[in-house]
Amino acid sequence: MHEHDVIVVGAGGAGLRAAIAAHEAGADVAMVTKLHPVRSHTGAAEGGINAALRDGDDWELHAYDTMKGSDYLGDAPAIETLAQDAPEEVVQLEHWGMPFSREEDGRVSQRPFGGLSFPRTTYAGAETGHHLLHTMYEQVVKRGIQVYDEFYVSRLAVTDHDDPEDRECHGVVAYDIKNGEVVGFRATGGVILATGGDGQVFDHTTNAVANTGDGPAMAYRVGVPVEDMEFVQFHPTTLPSTGVLISEGVRGEGGILYNSEGERFMFEYGYANNAGELASRDVVARAELTEVNNGRGIEDEYVYLDMRHLGEERIYDRLENIIHLAEDFEGVNPVDEPMPVKPGQHYHMGGIETNEHGQTCIDGLYAAGECACASVHGSNRLGGNALPELIVFGARAGHHAAGRDLGEPEVPTGLGAKSEDEDSLDTPVEPGAVAGSDEDVAADGALVEPREVVEHAVETERQRIETLLERDGTNHAEIRADLQKAMTENVNVFRNKEGLQEALEVIRECRERYQDVAVSDPSRTFNTDLIHTIETRNLIDVAETITLGALAREEFRGAHWRQEHQERKDENWLKHTMIAWNDGTPELYYKPVILEGEDKEYEPKVRSY
Amino acid sequence: MSTQVTEQETETEPETEQESAHQQRRMAEKRERADMRKRAEEELDETEETVRIKVFRYDPEVKGKRDPRFDTFRIPFKKGMTVLDALIYARDHFDSSLTFRHSCRQAICGSDALFINGRQRLGCQTQMSDLDWPVRIEPLPHADVVKDLVVDMEHFYDQMESVEPYFQTNDLPTGKLDEQRQDRENREKVKMSTRCIWCAACMSSCNIAAGDNEYLGPAAINKAYRFAMDEREGEDMKEHRINIIEQEHGVWRCQTQFSCTEVCPKDIPLTEHIQELKREAVKSNLKFW
Numbered sequence: 001m002h003e004h005d006v007i008v009v010g011a012g013g014a015g016l017r018a019a020i021a022a023h024e025a026g027a028d029v030a031m032v033t034k035l036h037p038v039r040s041h042t043g044a045a046e047g048g049i050n051a052a053l054r055d056g057d058d059w060e061l062h063a064y065d066t067m068k069g070s071d072y073l074g075d076a077p078a079i080e081t082l083a084q085d086a087p088e089e090v091v092q093l094e095h096w097g098m099p100f101s102r103e104e105d106g107r108v109s110q111r112p113f114g115g116l117s118f119p120r121t122t123y124a125g126a127e128t129g130h131h132l133l134h135t136m137y138e139q140v141v142k143r144g145i146q147v148y149d150e151f152y153v154s155r156l157a158v159t160d161h162d163d164p165e166d167r168e169c170h171g172v173v174a175y176d177i178k179n180g181e182v183v184g185f186r187a188t189g190g191v192i193l194a195t196g197g198d199g200q201v202f203d204h205t206t207n208a209v210a211n212t213g214d215g216p217a218m219a220y221r222v223g224v225p226v227e228d229m230e231f232v233q234f235h236p237t238t239l240p241s242t243g244v245l246i247s248e249g250v251r252g253e254g255g256i257l258y259n260s261e262g263e264r265f266m267f268e269y270g271y272a273n274n275a276g277e278l279a280s281r282d283v284v285a286r287a288e289l290t291e292v293n294n295g296r297g298i299e300d301e302y303v304y305l306d307m308r309h310l311g312e313e314r315i316y317d318r319l320e321n322i323i324h325l326a327e328d329f330e331g332v333n334p335v336d337e338p339m340p341v342k343p344g345q346h347y348h349m350g351g352i353e354t355n356e357h358g359q360t361c362i363d364g365l366y367a368a369g370e371c372a373c374a375s376v377h378g379s380n381r382l383g384g385n386a387l388p389e390l391i392v393f394g395a396r397a398g399h400h401a402a403g404r405d406l407g408e409p410e411v412p413t414g415l416g417a418k419s420e421d422e423d424s425l426d427t428p429v430e431p432g433a434v435a436g437s438d439e440d441v442a443a444d445g446a447l448v449e450p451r452e453v454v455e456h457a458v459e460t461e462r463q464r465i466e467t468l469l470e471r472d473g474t475n476h477a478e479i480r481a482d483l484q485k486a487m488t489e490n491v492n493v494f495r496n497k498e499g500l501q502e503a504l505e506v507i508r509e510c511r512e513r514y515q516d517v518a519v520s521d522p523s524r525t526f527n528t529d530l531i532h533t534i535e536t537r538n539l540i541d542v543a544e545t546i547t548l549g550a551l552a553r554e555e556f557r558g559a560h561w562r563q564e565h566q567e568r569k570d571e572n573w574l575k576h577t578m579i580a581w582n583d584g585t586p587e588l589y590y591k592p593v594i595l596e597g598e599d600k601e602y603e604p605k606v607r608s609y
Numbered sequence: 610m611s612t613q614v615t616e617q618e619t620e621t622e623p624e625t626e627q628e629s630a631h632q633q634r635r636m637a638e639k640r641e642r643a644d645m646r647k648r649a650e651e652e653l654d655e656t657e658e659t660v661r662i663k664v665f666r667y668d669p670e671v672k673g674k675r676d677p678r679f680d681t682f683r684i685p686f687k688k689g690m691t692v693l694d695a696l697i698y699a700r701d702h703f704d705s706s707l708t709f710r711h712s713c714r715q716a717i718c719g720s721d722a723l724f725i726n727g728r729q730r731l732g733c734q735t736q737m738s739d740l741d742w743p744v745r746i747e748p749l750p751h752a753d754v755v756k757d758l759v760v761d762m763e764h765f766y767d768q769m770e771s772v773e774p775y776f777q778t779n780d781l782p783t784g785k786l787d788e789q790r791q792d793r794e795n796r797e798k799v800k801m802s803t804r805c806i807w808c809a810a811c812m813s814s815c816n817i818a819a820g821d822n823e824y825l826g827p828a829a830i831n832k833a834y835r836f837a838m839d840e841r842e843g844e845d846m847k848e849h850r851i852n853i854i855e856q857e858h859g860v861w862r863c864q865t866q867f868s869c870t871e872v873c874p875k876d877i878p879l880t881e882h883i884q885e886l887k888r889e890a891v892k893s894n895l896k897f898w
Contacts, residue, residue: 036762038807039710039718053786087786094788097776097839099796099803106790130717131803138775178755208712241689242733244715328716328734331689477701521706523670526756529705 001454004030004146005189006401007172009153009215012040013129013390014369014397015194016136017089018358019145021398027189029402030146032153032174034210034531037137041196041208042390045129046247046321047113048121049093049391050384051086054110057118059083063597066385069115070378071558072574072604073228076597077410078374081356081396086388089395090122098135100124113384114248114280121384126247126321132387148185150177153214154465154534156191156222157184157457158362159450164223164580165414169365171454173461177531180524182465184458190401192358193219193367194394197348200535201543202492203484205345206238206245215371217538219352220545224360225414225580227373227591228350229542230549233381233559234493236284238344240302244329246322246341248383251277253318255307257288258338259296265303282380282559285343285493292342304338343493347386349377349559350549353413353578357406358397361414366401368393374411375576378593379558411594419575419590468533473518476533483510483536483543491547496563500551507544514540548586549577570604658686661743662695664707668756671706677754679745680704686737692725692744693732696758709758716874719806722813723758724750729810729872749813765809768826772833772853778842795840802835802882804875811869811879823858827869827879830854834882837889848893855890863887 006022008015011033022029031037052062062083067074094100094108101109101123112119124131140147155173159166171186195215199207220226237246251257257277259265266272271287272279279287288303297303307315307322312335315323326334351373358366358374369390376389400406486506490499514537521529555569556562575590595602663681668674682699684690693711700707710720714733721732724747726740737744752760782789811827812818818826825833836842837850854860860883869879 035712035718035720036766036807039712039720041713041718043717043806044713044715091786091788095781097778097836097841099799099839102791102793102796104793106792107788125800127717127804130806134803135776141770142773142775142777208718209714210712239689241687241694242691242714325715328736329689329691329714331736331738475705477705481701519705521708523668523706523756525668525670526708526759527706528708532705 001184001186001458002030002148003186003188004028005187006030006192006398007032007185007187007190008192008194008398009033009172010040010194010196010369010371011035011037011137011147011149012194012196012369013042013132013136013387014196014394015040015192016133016140017391017394018192018194018368018398018401020136020139020143021395022189022402023143023145025399025402025404027402029398030148030185031140032148032151032172032185034150034152034177036149037140037147038134039210040133041211043130043133044206044208044245045132045387046126046245048111048123048128048384049086049090049132049387050113050116050120050382051090051122051388052083052118052120053087053090053108053122054118054120057120059087061117062086062120064602065116066376066382067602068605068607069380069382069385070376071380071568071607072570072595072602073231073375073378073557073576073593075375075411075594076602077594078356078376080597082376082385082388082392085392085395089388089391093132093135093391096135096139098124098131100131113382115382116384126249128387148174151175151183152177152531152534153218155457155461156218156365157186157454158222158365159453163415165361165416167223168363168450169222170450171457173454173457175461175465175531177526180527182458182462184454186454187364189403190364190366192397192401193352193365193371194369195371197370198539198542199345199348201484201487201539201546202345203481203488204238204342205243206235207243207345212535212538213371213542214535214538215367216352217541219360219365219367220541220579220581222362222365223581224362224365225353225578226351226545227353227576227578228375228379228549229545229579230553230560230577231349231377231379231558232345232491232546233281233347233349234285234343235346236281236288236343237305237341238346239326239330240340240342242329243344244325245344245346246305246325246339248281250305250307250319250322253307253314254310255305256309257284258304258306259291260298261296263296265291265296282493282561286561288341288343289493298340302340302342305341306338307334308336308338347381349373349375349379349381350546354393355409355411355413356393356396357400357409358393359400359409359413366397368397379560412591415580415589417591418578419592465530468517468519468530469522471518473516474513475520476517476536479510479513479517480532480536480539482506483539487543487546491543491550494561494563495550497551500547503547504544504551507540507547510540511544544586545579548579548588552577552588574604659683660686660695660737662692662699663743663745664696664699664758665747666707666757667754668706681743688738690737691733692723692730692735692737692740692746693721695737695744696732696746708756717806719808722749722808722810722874724748724813729814731808731810731874734874749809751813751819752809762809764822765807765812765826765828768812768829769807769832772825772829773850774832774836776836776839776842777846779845780841780843789841791839791841795838799835799838801877802831802838804877805831805835806875808874810872810874814868814872816866816868817862817864821858821862824862825854825859827863827883830860830863830886831877831879831882834886837886851886851890851893854886860886860890
């Protein structure tokens with residue numbers, strides 16, 4: 001058993017920033033991560049970090065752009081916090097030595113990005129995330145913060161009071177990947193979940209293989225509601241065989257999209273007569289898939305992104321990275337031939353419900369980064385807003401968990417935050433019983449003495465792992481593959497009621513089949529078979545909430561497109577979709593969006609650029 | 610270790626422990642894996658092109674796997690397929706115990722550096738079509754093998770951390786929103802050194818590191834270069850950093866064999882950086898004469 005004031009789960013951007021903040025506030029902090037910190041997926045972020053640093057720009061403009069970009073589904077207090085804290089956080093990164101790209105005068109460079117009214121995206125080449133990750137890990141090393149790397153957190157130690165808002169989190173249980181030991185970590189101050197994305201719910205994603213939604217799934221199962229799970233961002237240009245991202249920069253420099261007929265379809269078929277290839281991500285993604293569905297795709301799967309006409313010199317000057325990506329991961333040299341591209345899952349706007357201090361409705365449990373939903377991205381994230389989210393909310397969660405007073409939160413959490421008009425809203429499907437195995441249906445912890453809750457959770461987890469290793473049964477890989485396929489076919493860019501219901505059926509079948517899952521590798525040494533098996537359970541839970549949320553939201557907002565509902569319906573849908581575990585039966589409810597900012601109310605307008 | 614292995618051509622699974630308590634489970638496992646293989650084989654269209662990979666296997670805990678060996682897997686080949694894709698296919702369709710590190714699949718997390726056809730490469734970044742077939746996949750040489758393709762990285766991390774791999778400056782501007790300015794040229798100078806993804810391919814390829822366990826190695830020295838050459842740290846700190854890399858097992862051990870530079874998946878001119886630090890060290894020593 002290890003004991004620290006603050007335990008941070010995950011060591012990407014949000015986790016590292018949270019650990020540094022907690023350490024600065026005087027706490028004894030430890031990070032527990034299933035990868036080594038420098039392997040985290042934050043390293044793959046390319047674009048940049050939005051922060052209002054220059055004359056002519058200010059946090060209010062940043063907040064306004066973000067609110068508009070969110071299609072009015074972000075909470076104003078959280079968005080304003082993001083915009084207010086970002087400049088100081090970004091300059092601090094600079095003070096920590098981050099190798100930002102520079103202007104002639106030696107200051108940090110900024111560039112324009114989609115949906116921004118000012119060029120406020122700071123960046124470090126096309127590898128901003130890599131530098132952010134390494135710079136913060138360096139600071140963790142400098143401070144001597146303890147890192148338990150290759151420890152997989154598989155359970156939260158939470159008391160089992162009836163009402164989730166009465167529950168307390170006392171620590172986590174982790175599996176030491178190197179030797180198979182199940183270890184308890186007691187946190188006297190708080191546990192911060194910073195586990196990143198969940199793109200592995202889909203079979204085609206820009207996300208790392210490790211992004212399996214562990215944080216949201218664990219928090220959900222101990223009673224924290226998940227928020228706005230239906231809002232999944234799909235990026236229009238990813239390589240078909242791997243999902244590797246081809247940056248928007250290619251289209252920014254003049255890259256052209258063609259279909260199999262050689263037509264420049266963005267104009268030819270009127271998808272975006274003004275902006276063409278540079279229309280927003282959701283518009284381009286839908287256009288590409290429409291081409292494929294109408295038989296004008298290549299190999300019935302993708303379209304071409306062509307940058308040959310830009311000339312070798314310009315390509316090498318500005319898009320060198322793209323040449324390497326296309327050659328290494330697709331075997332295509334984009335100087336001589338067009339690149340095959342198709343839409344792929346990229347980012348999850350929804351996640352663990354938190355307030356602007358990173359707190360969940362369970363005392364002592366925090367979340368920050370992509371796994372959390374504060375909510376700053378609403379139904380559509382602007383490029384360059386994910387990285388400031390990591391550092392701003394990572395830092396705030398770290399400070400709060402270490403005991404620093406951040407004032408009264410304005411974003412409410414928990415069941416107490418639900419809409420009053422809830423009764424008038426239809427749940428379009430019977431959520432249905434989950435039929436999880438008995439020990440998993442209740443909260444992961446148990447109603448025991450607070451000082452014993454970690455021991456109890458360790459024991460429960462040890463038995464679960466024993467069972468998985470000992471028994472015979474289904475291999476997780478088959479279940480995972482079927483789940484990913486169903487999500488990609490039915491809960492993707494295009495969604496309709498029938499497809500979503502079909503996906504829900506498959507997800508529930510997967511849940512049934514998972515009852516018999518077993519690990520065939522008997523080894524206690526680096527058993528990735530076991531890790532993937534546990535992750536698959538998390539994917540099932542996350543997939544179900546995404547699909548349920550998508551089925552419930554009968555409108556078209558941001559990244560969420562519904563065939564039967566082709567307009568944004570503000571009168572009914574200016575509210576967050578909340579899903580609570582409720583002993584294994586997903587319970588759907590709503591909470592109002594907060595459009596009231598510090599000194600103004602954000603008025604929903606038509607989103608046009 | 611991997612060099613001493615006698616190669617076995619086998620497509621069967623290792624025998625697991627014979628203890629009677631495990632007997633039933635073992636048989637069930639065998640049956641399941643046989644089924645899994647059969648289903649996977651059936652999926653392979655006869656007309657499809659396939660590639661064979663020979664994968665190093667070792668597990669200290671499982672009987673039958675304690676003796677290192679090679680397993681051969683037949684994988685359906687597709688244009689664009691990487692070595693990592695093939696390994697994942699083998700794991701998910703033939704043997705779920707096949708163990709290797711991987712995460713981002715796009716050459717930035719640095720976790721799947723492997724010894725592929727006799728050279729250190731990232732599995733995700735290496736196209737099958739660029740290799741001679743069958744493809745031989747082994748763990749990184751000169752590191753202890755934990756299991757199958759996973760090596761112990763502790764020594765590598767220790768070396769990285771021994772060079773004080775964090776920015777240190779006494780010259781910060783006072784205002785919280787004031788940036789510490791850096792010339793574009795200076796940023797360009799350190800740019801390549803900052804691209805390191807800690808994959809350890811360079812360390813594994815280095816003959817000197819193989820023979821001298823205390824040698825800092827190319828990655829750690831490159832990390833020192835990244836800070837020593839950053840003008841924002843100031844002259845005193847540069848002196849301090851030169852002292853670190855000039856220690857007995859520091860830069861002077863490098864014999865400029867260029868193997869680190871050759872295998873670096875991010876094209877960092879490691880050998881050049883080491884030489885430049887040697888020159889800096891000489892310059893710094895001359896000051897005291």
